[in-house]
Amino acid sequence: MTDLTQARSLTELDPRTKKRNAAEKRFRAYGVSAIAIGVVFLVILLWNIISAGLPAYTQTSLKLDVALTQEEVDKAESAVVKTTRYRKMIEAAMVAALQDQGIENPFSKSRDLVRMLSTGAPATLRDAVLADPSLVGQTSQFEFFMSSRADGYMKGRVTREDLARDKNLTPLHLDVIDRLVDAGMVERGFNWNFIFGVDASEARPEQAGMGASILGSFYMMMVVLMAAVPIGVATAIYLEEFAPQNWFTDLIEINISNLAAVPSIVFGILGIAAFIQFGGGVMGIAGFKQSVPLVGGLVLSLMTLPTIIIATRASLKAVPPSIRDAALGLGASKTQAVFHHVLPLALPGILTGTIIGLAQALGETAPLLLIGMIGLVATSYPEGFVSGFTEPNSAMPAQIYQWATRADPAFYERAWGGIIILLVFLLSMNIIAIILRRRFERRW
Amino acid sequence: MSASTLFLVIAVIAIVGFFVGRHRALATADGSIRRLHSLPQYYGSHVAVLSFAPAVLVLAVWSIAQPLVIGGSVQSQILPSDIPEGRDISLVMTEVRTLADGLSLAVSSGDMTAAEADNAQTFIGDLRDRLGALGVALGGDVRPSVLAAAQSYRSATATGDLIRTVLVLALAGGAFLFAFRQIAPDFRARNTVERAVRVILIGCASIAILTTVGIVLSLIFNTIQFFKLYPWQDFLFGTTWSPSFQGASELGILPLLWGTLYISFVALAVAVPIGLFAAVYLSEYATPRVRAIAKPALEVLAGIPTIVYGLFALLTVGPFLLAAFGEDGVLGVNWMQGGTAVMTAGLVMGIMLIPFVSSLSDDIINSVPQAMRDGSLGLGATKSETIKTVVLPAALPGIVGAILLAASRAIGETMIVVFGAGAAARLDLNPFEAMTTVTAKIVSQLTGDGDFNSPEALVAFALGMTLFIMTLGLNVLALRIVRKYREQYE
Numbered sequence: 001m002t003d004l005t006q007a008r009s010l011t012e013l014d015p016r017t018k019k020r021n022a023a024e025k026r027f028r029a030y031g032v033s034a035i036a037i038g039v040v041f042l043v044i045l046l047w048n049i050i051s052a053g054l055p056a057y058t059q060t061s062l063k064l065d066v067a068l069t070q071e072e073v074d075k076a077e078s079a080v081v082k083t084t085r086y087r088k089m090i091e092a093a094m095v096a097a098l099q100d101q102g103i104e105n106p107f108s109k110s111r112d113l114v115r116m117l118s119t120g121a122p123a124t125l126r127d128a129v130l131a132d133p134s135l136v137g138q139t140s141q142f143e144f145f146m147s148s149r150a151d152g153y154m155k156g157r158v159t160r161e162d163l164a165r166d167k168n169l170t171p172l173h174l175d176v177i178d179r180l181v182d183a184g185m186v187e188r189g190f191n192w193n194f195i196f197g198v199d200a201s202e203a204r205p206e207q208a209g210m211g212a213s214i215l216g217s218f219y220m221m222m223v224v225l226m227a228a229v230p231i232g233v234a235t236a237i238y239l240e241e242f243a244p245q246n247w248f249t250d251l252i253e254i255n256i257s258n259l260a261a262v263p264s265i266v267f268g269i270l271g272i273a274a275f276i277q278f279g280g281g282v283m284g285i286a287g288f289k290q291s292v293p294l295v296g297g298l299v300l301s302l303m304t305l306p307t308i309i310i311a312t313r314a315s316l317k318a319v320p321p322s323i324r325d326a327a328l329g330l331g332a333s334k335t336q337a338v339f340h341h342v343l344p345l346a347l348p349g350i351l352t353g354t355i356i357g358l359a360q361a362l363g364e365t366a367p368l369l370l371i372g373m374i375g376l377v378a379t380s381y382p383e384g385f386v387s388g389f390t391e392p393n394s395a396m397p398a399q400i401y402q403w404a405t406r407a408d409p410a411f412y413e414r415a416w417g418g419i420i421i422l423l424v425f426l427l428s429m430n431i432i433a434i435i436l437r438r439r440f441e442r443r444w
Numbered sequence: 445m446s447a448s449t450l451f452l453v454i455a456v457i458a459i460v461g462f463f464v465g466r467h468r469a470l471a472t473a474d475g476s477i478r479r480l481h482s483l484p485q486y487y488g489s490h491v492a493v494l495s496f497a498p499a500v501l502v503l504a505v506w507s508i509a510q511p512l513v514i515g516g517s518v519q520s521q522i523l524p525s526d527i528p529e530g531r532d533i534s535l536v537m538t539e540v541r542t543l544a545d546g547l548s549l550a551v552s553s554g555d556m557t558a559a560e561a562d563n564a565q566t567f568i569g570d571l572r573d574r575l576g577a578l579g580v581a582l583g584g585d586v587r588p589s590v591l592a593a594a595q596s597y598r599s600a601t602a603t604g605d606l607i608r609t610v611l612v613l614a615l616a617g618g619a620f621l622f623a624f625r626q627i628a629p630d631f632r633a634r635n636t637v638e639r640a641v642r643v644i645l646i647g648c649a650s651i652a653i654l655t656t657v658g659i660v661l662s663l664i665f666n667t668i669q670f671f672k673l674y675p676w677q678d679f680l681f682g683t684t685w686s687p688s689f690q691g692a693s694e695l696g697i698l699p700l701l702w703g704t705l706y707i708s709f710v711a712l713a714v715a716v717p718i719g720l721f722a723a724v725y726l727s728e729y730a731t732p733r734v735r736a737i738a739k740p741a742l743e744v745l746a747g748i749p750t751i752v753y754g755l756f757a758l759l760t761v762g763p764f765l766l767a768a769f770g771e772d773g774v775l776g777v778n779w780m781q782g783g784t785a786v787m788t789a790g791l792v793m794g795i796m797l798i799p800f801v802s803s804l805s806d807d808i809i810n811s812v813p814q815a816m817r818d819g820s821l822g823l824g825a826t827k828s829e830t831i832k833t834v835v836l837p838a839a840l841p842g843i844v845g846a847i848l849l850a851a852s853r854a855i856g857e858t859m860i861v862v863f864g865a866g867a868a869a870r871l872d873l874n875p876f877e878a879m880t881t882v883t884a885k886i887v888s889q890l891t892g893d894g895d896f897n898s899p900e901a902l903v904a905f906a907l908g909m910t911l912f913i914m915t916l917g918l919n920v921l922a923l924r925i926v927r928k929y930r931e932q933y934e
Contacts, residue, residue: 020826020829021826023826023828023829024826024827024828024829026828027828027831027832028725028729028828030721030725031721031722031724031725031726031728031729032725033721034717034718034719034720034721034722034725035721035722035725035726035738035742037718038718038722038741038742038745038795038798038799038802039738039741039742041745041795041798042741042742042744042745045745045748045752045756045795048756048760049752052759230648231648231651234644234645234648234649235645235648235649235651235652237645238642238645238646238648238649239649242642242645243649251653252649252650252652252653255652255653255655255656256652257919257923258656258916258919258920259652259655259656261849261852261853261915261916261919262659262856262912262915262916263852263855263856263857263858263883263911263912263915264856264858265856265858265883265886265887265908265911266659266663266856266908266911266912266915267659268890269659269662269663269886269890269904269905269908270655270658270659270662272662272890273661273662273663273665273666273905274658274661274662277662278662281538282511282512282515283508283511283512302655305651305652305655306652309652333634333638334638335638335641335642359747362749363748363749363750363751363752364749364750365749365750365751365754365858365859366750366858366859366883366887369858369887369891370886370887370890370891372891374891397749397751400751400755401751401754401859404754404755404758404759404863412755412759415755416755416759419751419752419755422749422752423748423752426747426749430747
């Protein structure tokens with residue numbers, strides 16, 4: 001009872017209370033900082049993606065007047081390697097252009113001069129000639145992509161020091177490029193080729209684009225939509241509305257919750273063994289081979305199935321029993337009550353779940369690596385609608401993976417740029433899902 | 445008829461059946477719907493379902509069984525000497541099938557007469573070039589025993605296809621007639637159709653089971669195949685991982701398991717404290733407005749595809765750590781040799797797992813009854829004391845479950861470790877050293893050529909099996925804990 005003898009004002013805190021209050025404050029601060037760390041990581045990640053990826057959307061190109069004569073085009077077309085002659089034409093045009101502008105040409109061999117252009121430039125010229133034969137016999141202006149290093153110099157990625165050890169480009173090239181910029185012949189413009197173009201070989205990062213892989217992803221999403229959505233919704237309807245309480249129902253439920261947690265790469269193994277090895281090999285089904293969107297789509301379907309089932313069940317559960325009771329009371333059969341009344345009311349929720357499942361499938365990479373969506377340079381668009389499903393193609397994440405594993409740092413820029421496209425797709429899908437939920441979700 | 449044409453024919457029969465059935469029902473009731481037991485479209489659907497389902501089922505089973513049966517019987521015709529050294533017979537069977545298909549193609553495109561194709565033995569030397577002109581690529585020159593096998597494969601397939609066509613069409617037609625004759629005003633068409641709908645629903649629900657069975661079978665078959673070529677003791681207890689496609693590889697799983705567990709540990713060490721504190725703050729302290737902003741912001745982290753995290757690890761976090769801990773680093777400690785390391789992968793994976801831990805724990809903390817908090821606060825405890833001594837202990841089993849789920853995620857994560865962890869398999873304690881994981885090695889062993897018969901490729905299936913068992917065990921345990929905990933408070 002000694003405490004009572006020490007008189008103390010109630011407004012003055014004793015040391016123990018001070019300590020407890022301090023502990024309280026500290027604890028709160030931990031919580032705030034945990035959230036802050038999470039948000040900071042998010043900001044760093046997004047900033048990193050945008051700053052590293054945006055340069056992929058511009059491309060430096062050179063405007064060059066090339067004189068095309070009938071004689072030279074004929075010679076080129078009759079040669080075995082057709083682009084060699086076209087390269088010579090570009091070389092000549094470039095030497096002439098430098099003379100016109102009064103820029104000193106430091107190279108004795110004109111072949112060294114054109115190293116600042118993409119190695120695909122002759123093919124660009126040839127394609128233009130083949131597409132429009134009327135160009136032959138006159139001088140017209142073409143735009144050629146600069147090589148990835150020259151492009152990198154313009155974007156500040158490549159410095160003169162970097163080039164000291166480079167075989168493809170020398171600081172002398174950069175001097176010429178600086179003069180060409182002053183002359184207005186070299187410009188950076190928006191790179192539509194990156195969005196709509198196809199992948200290019202390892203030597204030409206400047207010409208690589210996402211187009212074919214976007215289409216590949218699109219076909220895979222169609223497969224997911226046609227396979228996973230009906231099966232997933234049917235499963236959810238059965239489990240939620242019809243299934244009796246027995247071992248079979250339990251088995252299905254256990255399987256679904258386990259499938260939801262199986263690592264995605266295991267689905268890739270399933271794709272190799274069940275679809276490619278067994279379906280394509282032993283059974284001889286024509287469409288089941290490596291790198292085909294059909295197989296990729298089926299693997300992703302199996303992977304997304306649990307997501308769709310769980311979302312559908314939740315939205316079926318949200319429909320109040322009174323709806324069912326009313327339908328049954330008016331003489332509808334159980335099946336009629338479900339299909340005519342419950343399902344339409346649950347549709348917005350099902351749609352939202354489906355979109356989220358699709359978004360998850362769109363970004364998934366690991367299973368696609370195993371079924372061979374990489375190691376293939378997707379240099380062409382599929383011909384026709386059906387071959388989109390059965391011809392080897394890439395997919396957005398697989399394309400990004402492939403670029404990230406190539407040696408030239410110019411491909412890293414492409415990989416980040418590809419991520420921006422992928423995230424834009426994911427973001428718009430999620431926004432659509434949120435809007436659907438806001439507009440149509442009913443609270444009972 | 446090919447399987448797809450047959451399917452289309454059956455579909456047409458079914459569609460016709462729908463309209464005929466509906467018409468017939470109305471006709472038997474003299475046009476008055478009230479005399480019918482069910483609505484007219486149910487009679488139509490009855491005919492459609494009955495003529496469609498059995499025929500398609502037989503078609504599917506037949507199409508799956510036929511190549512297996514014929515393939516098995518034809519295999520015996522191939523001479524053992526014609527199987528290349530070290531290769532599987534399945535490779536020769538692929539050749540047999542390609543050859544048989546090529547001959548059929550040649551006949552259908554008019555390049556060969558049917559008699560010519562049947563006597564292809566007479567011009568076996570030219571066969572490869574003739575088929576090559578049609579776009580059928582054969583690996584090498586055609587050997588006599590392979591051609592003989594292909595011929596019997598072709599004739600057996602032709603017979604099989606004919607029987608299939610007849611059988612399926614007879615079944616569809618017969619069922620159509622049967623269902624058509626069943627139609628009468630008091631026939632309970634709705635009930636039969638609804639039963640069919642129920643069967644379809646059950647069939648769809650069984651796909652989940654089939655998928656699991658498929659995963660297990662595809663892992664087991666190839667794993668057994670692997671253990672025939674490589675002793676299982678060396679796989680499970682070997683401490684060296686050095687695959688080489690020239691042979692003499694050492695495929696011990698221990699370094700991979702060590703790398704996997706080490707990286708997962710680092711990831712959890714990052715994700716669990718941050719995720720848990722975030723969850724506590726969001727559910728106990730945050731005002732609704734803060735919660736409405738912070739919770740979705742954290743969940744965005746969960747929606748970003750893992751390949752993005754992989755690239756982030758490779759190109760941003762790795763170089764950053766190297767600049768701090770590497771040679772000539774800011775900290776002056778030379779611990780790190782390259783950008784890829786356990787720390788790089790673990791850190792990035794931890795970021796990825798933050799929302800996973802926080803949203804699961806958030807749910808669990810929210811389900812602790814309010815009365816328990818009120819009791820503690822009423823006795824004079826501060827908010828943090830209440831959380832530490834009442835809420836968290838009550839929620840502990842659920843939180844442990846959440847951590848186990850996060851661990852299973854970390855173990856199964858692929859893209860981050862492919863980019864961030866490195867390729868060298870090592871048993872080392874230094875977290876700044878490059879190590880590799882089970883998932884990364886599955887990717888590197890299976891993305892080569894399409895040959896699945898060497899132990900170096902088959903080992904991926906054994907690794908997948910290990911991964912599957914580990915994650916399955918963790919998930920079952922976690923779900924059990926979480927469920928038990930939920931029951932406690934419900």
